[in-house]
Amino acid sequence: xxxxxxxALDAIPxxxxxxxxxxxxxAEIGIHVQPDGTEVRYxxxxxxxxxxxxxxxxxxxxxxxxxxxxxxxxxxRYFGDPAxxxxxxxxxxxxxxxxxxxxxxxxxxxxxxxGGGLAGYRHG
Numbered sequence: 001x002x003x004x005x006x007x008a009l010d011a012i013p014x015x016x017x018x019x020x021x022x023x024x025x026x027a028e029i030g031i032h033v034q035p036d037g038t039e040v041r042y043x044x045x046x047x048x049x050x051x052x053x054x055x056x057x058x059x060x061x062x063x064x065x066x067x068x069x070x071x072x073x074x075x076x077r078y079f080g081d082p083a084x085x086x087x088x089x090x091x092x093x094x095x096x097x098x099x100x101x102x103x104x105x106x107x108x109x110x111x112x113x114x115g116g117g118l119a120g121y122r123h124g
Contacts, residue, residue: 017043023086060091060109067104071097078110087111 018024028044063074071085079087089097091111100108 017041021081021083023090060111062107063110065101065104065106065108069101069104071100074100074110 017029018027024043024046027046030042030044032040032042034040063078071088072082074088075085076082078084085097085100088108088110089100091109092100094100
């Protein structure tokens with residue numbers, strides 16, 4: 001459950017370094033102190049979640065890539081937000097998100113929402 005006060009903070013510039021919908025929202029923020037004492041904040045590496053090698057259907061659902069699809073199209077279709085393509089990229093073993101839709105007919109995995117349904121799935 002999302003804390004309503006924390007949600008309100010998302011609307012205040014500078015309250016969170018990244019909005020809740022960003023793949024970096026939960027990334028740790030580091031501080032580098034330069035020789036002159038100036039502090040520089042940076043986002044530490046975001047480690048990807050491990051990909052389930054046994055194909056557990058409880059975590060993802062298959063999607064067959066159609067001609068002309070792009071990662072942002074899939075983000076809109078399955079999550080209602082084209083910027084959420086990164087959730088699909090995280091669920092598949094790709095280095096470049098364009099690999100997700102490079103070959104029409106290939107099957108990729110779409111992460112499921114908690115409870116087993118497709119998060120925000122929208123037809124069409």
